[in-house]
Amino acid sequence: MYRMLNMGAGVCLADDMGLGKTLQTLTLLAVWKAGGVLNDGPALLVVPATLIRNWQVEATRFTPGLRVGVLHPSAQSRHEQAMLKNGESEMLKSYDLVLTTYGMLSRQDMLHCVEFAAVIADEAQAIKNASSSRSRALRALKSSRRIALTGTPVENSMGDLWSIFDFINPGLLGKYTQFRTFVRALDNHYAPLRKLTAPFILRRLKSDKRIITDLPDKTEVKLYCSLTARQAALYTRCVEQLRKDLENEELPAIRRKGLVLAYLSRFKQICNHPAQFIGTGAYDAKASGKFARLAELVESAAARQEKMLIFTQYRELCAPLHDFLATSFGRKGLVLHGGTPVKKRAALVEDFQRENGPPFFVISLKAGGTGLNLTAANHVVHFDRWWNPAVENQASDRAYRIGQHRNVLIHKFVCTGTLEEKIDSIIDTKQNMADFILSEGAEKLLTEMSNEDLIDFVSFAHNSITAE
Numbered sequence: 103m104y105r106m107l108n109m110g111a112g113v114c115l116a117d118d119m120g121l122g123k124t125l126q127t128l129t130l131l132a133v134w135k136a137g138g139v140l141n142d143g144p145a146l147l148v149v150p151a152t153l154i155r156n157w158q159v160e161a162t163r164f165t166p167g168l169r170v171g172v173l174h175p176s177a178q179s180r181h182e183q184a185m186l187k188n189g190e191s192e193m194l195k196s197y198d199l200v201l202t203t204y205g206m207l208s209r210q211d212m213l214h215c216v217e218f219a220a221v222i223a224d225e226a227q228a229i230k231n232a233s234s235s236r237s238r239a240l241r242a243l244k245s246s247r248r249i250a251l252t253g254t255p256v257e258n259s260m261g262d263l264w265s266i267f268d269f270i271n272p273g274l275l276g277k278y279t280q281f282r283t284f285v286r287a288l289d290n291h292y293a294p295l296r297k298l299t300a301p302f303i304l305r306r307l308k309s310d311k312r313i314i315t316d317l318p319d320k321t322e323v324k325l326y327c328s329l330t331a332r333q334a335a336l337y338t339r340c341v342e343q344l345r346k347d348l349e350n351e352e353l354p355a356i357r358r359k360g361l362v363l364a365y366l367s368r369f370k371q372i373c374n375h376p377a378q379f380i381g382t383g384a385y386d387a388k389a390s391g392k393f394a395r396l397a398e399l400v401e402s403a404a405a406r407q408e409k410m411l412i413f414t415q416y417r418e419l420c421a422p423l424h425d426f427l428a429t430s431f432g433r434k435g436l437v438l439h440g441g442t443p444v445k446k447r448a449a450l451v452e453d454f455q456r457e458n459g460p461p462f463f464v465i466s467l468k469a470g471g472t473g474l475n476l477t478a479a480n481h482v483v484h485f486d487r488w489w490n491p492a493v494e495n496q497a498s499d500r501a502y503r504i505g506q507h508r509n510v511l512i513h514k515f516v517c518t519g520t521l522e523e524k525i526d527s528i529i530d531t532k533q534n535m536a537d538f539i540l541s542e543g544a545e546k547l548l549t550e551m552s553n554e555d556l557i558d559f560v561s562f563a564h565n566s567i568t569a570e
Contacts, residue, residue, distance in 0.1 A: 103130055103249070103304060107220070112248035112270025114226070116305040119253040119499035121313070124157065127222060127251060128165045134219065135168065135198050144171070144197045145220040145247075146213065148240060151203045153224060153473040155448040161199070171197035173213075174206055174444075204228050207239035218245040225472050226250035227492070229269060230262040232278060241269050253499075254492035255303065260285045263299065271302060308502075320502045322512040324526065325399065327391040329373070329517055329562075336372045336379060337520060337562045340365065344560065348553045362556065366521070369560060371416070373517040374486050378419060385422035392485060392515050393426060399513060400430040400462075403481050409454070410462045410481040413471065413497045415488055417441070423464045423485065435462035440469045447474075454478055471497040477505040483513045487522065491529050521560045 103126070106113045115123050127147075134140050149157060154172060161170045171194070194200055194216065202210065221243045223229065229237040248270045256263050264281045267274055275281045275298075288295060306313045329337060344365045347353075353361070371379040375390040387393040396412075403410055412423055417439045428434045436450050447470075454463050455478045463476065467488055479501045488494055494514075502510040516522050551559060 104133060106302070107247045107249070110246065111302060112250070114250040114252065114255055114266055114270055114303045116252060116255050116303050118306060118308045119496055119503065121306055121308060122504060123251045123253070124160050124224075125164055127249065128161055128168065131168055131199055131220075132165045140198045140219050142195075143217065143219055144169075144194055144200045145222060146216075146218040146243065146245070147199055147201045147222045147224060148204055148207065149201060149224040150228060150472065151205065151444050152447055152469060154201055154203070154444060156473050156475075157201055157224075159448070169196065169198045171200045173200055173202040173210060204236040204240070207243075208235050214239075214242050214244070216244065218243065220247035220249060221245040222249045222251065223269065224251045226252040226266050226269070227254050227257045227262065230257055230265050232261065232265040232268060237265060237269075241272070254496065257490065257492040260295075267299065267302070274298075274302075318506060318509045320498070320510045320512060322498075322514065324514045324516050325395050326516050326518050326523075327373075327395040329391050329520065330376075330389055332376050332389055333372055333391065334562060336376055337369065340368055340372060341557065341561055345557050348556070365560070369521050370486055373520055373522055374414075374416070374419060375422070377422070378416065385426070387426055391517060395515065396426070396483070396485070397430055399481075399483065400427060404431050404461065407461075408481055409459075409479040410483060411476055411479045411497075411501055412462060412464045412483045412485055413467045414464070414485045415467045416486065417466050417469075419485070420464050420466055427462050427464065431461045433461055435460045435464060437464045438470045439466035442469065451476065465497075465500075467493065467497055470500070474500045475503065475505065476500040477503060477507075480506070480508040480510050481513065482510065483515070485515055487514065487516070487525065487529070489525050489529060494529075519562055524559055 103113050103115060115126065117123050117126075131140070131145060134145070147157065151174070154174060158170060158172070161168055202213070207213065221240075223240055229240055231237055250266045250270050252266070255266055260281075261278070264275050264278055268278075276284070285295065344361075347361055347365075348358070368379060374392060375385055377383060377385045377389070385393075387397065400410070410427075412427065414420065414423060420437045420439050424435055424437050436454055438447060438450055442450070450463075451474055453459050454476060457478075459478065463479065465471070465474075471493060482498045482501050484494055484497070488497075498510075498512045502512075514526075516526050
């Protein structure tokens with residue numbers, strides 16, 4: 103990293119999650135400080151709001167000589183906020199490193215007038231959409247040294263990779279339209295692209311025993327759940343309604359896409375629990391095949407006094423899951439979602455990490471899928487699937503990271519006979535696309551389905567019903 107940046111090239115530190123990207127970056131900053139690089143002004147680190155406290159703690163622990171400031175309302179006085187709003191950038195010179203969030207970039211115009219010693223983007227997959235306001239705001243920052251930190255440089259498509267490279271090395275991959283044409287011409291043979299990007303992607307994998315020998319094994323298992331009769335009836339009714347809605351031949355393409363996405367969400371809600379789909383709030387555990395399967399899993403974990411992380415993409419499901427698990431474990435647990443105050447999140451993590459701390463932690467995937475160190479758990483449950491392998495792996499690695507001394511079991515819930523089972527095979531396919539650019543692999547692109555294919559895809563197999 104040091105050598106590449108000295109040569110004027112930006113880098114993407116893409117080490118597997120949990121291998122210390124934070125520590126390596128702090129070490130680089132300490133080296134820069136010793137060499138006088140930070141004398142004229144600080145480096146700027148842009149992070150998701152949930153990671154502010156994590157960076158502060160790690161800097162205090164590993165590089166106490168770095169002067170770290172935070173440009174966020176949660177950590178600033180009104181006077182400091184007013185100074186920034188008025189464009190008084192002199193205050194920044196009292197720091198070696200200043201932290202801000204992606205959300206604050208567009209509100210702090212002064213930052214775009216300052217030449218920083220370096221600009222560092224943590225969880226850089228946050229800028230995968232190159233046309234988003236946060237991505238444009240990040241690229242507009244001034245610095246000759248640019249670093250992207252992400253364990254998933256390719257999360258959904260090749261466009262993710264282009265967006266990151268347009269930040270660290272603008273122009274290397276051309277304009278987006280040129281890059282898209284280039285990728286299409288490769289026809290799934292990505293060696294030329296890998297050769298072009300490899301010098302700037304620094305990547306190590308936890309599975310490489312030459313890199314790390316003291317990390318235990320991670321085992322992924324799929325827990326198949328049957329729908330209850332109530333769930334199956336709702337699911338079938340939803341399929342029929344989708345069929346009718348798709349019969350409108352005059353439906354514009356953009357409306358059709360929105361319609362399909364809305365129905366996919368409804369199917370997922372039904373698979374979780376009828377109450378989530380209907381909105382009654384009556385989460386009777388017997389009405390859901392997933393809740394029944396979770397009860398079996400908890401019984402085994404609780405008997406061995408093992409801790410568990412439960413991820414869901416739905417904030418409204420966090421409380422029902424907590425209440426159900428509290429009964430199963432015989433103790434209350436913890437909950438973290440988008441509405442949890444930033445200042446409180448560090449305390450929740452500390453509480454969970456205690457030896458006698460709460461036995462489980464329910465987390466909304468969007469809010470807590472990155473940055474948290476939760477090695478007290480050795481069970482990770484994906485209650486509903488995000489349908490993105492990179493996002494799921496990030497969440498799983500809250501437990502599977504340096505500091506973990508037990509084997510980690512990843513439990514992925516799948517409702518049989520539903521689109522969840524079919525999507526599960528697509529997840530495995532999608533994983534290969536990211537692997538190919540970063541190592542060797544294959545790719546299969548999924549095109550938009552016809553109405554007939556879509557109905558066949560989501561239709562329910564009626565032999566997959568469990569008794570109420």
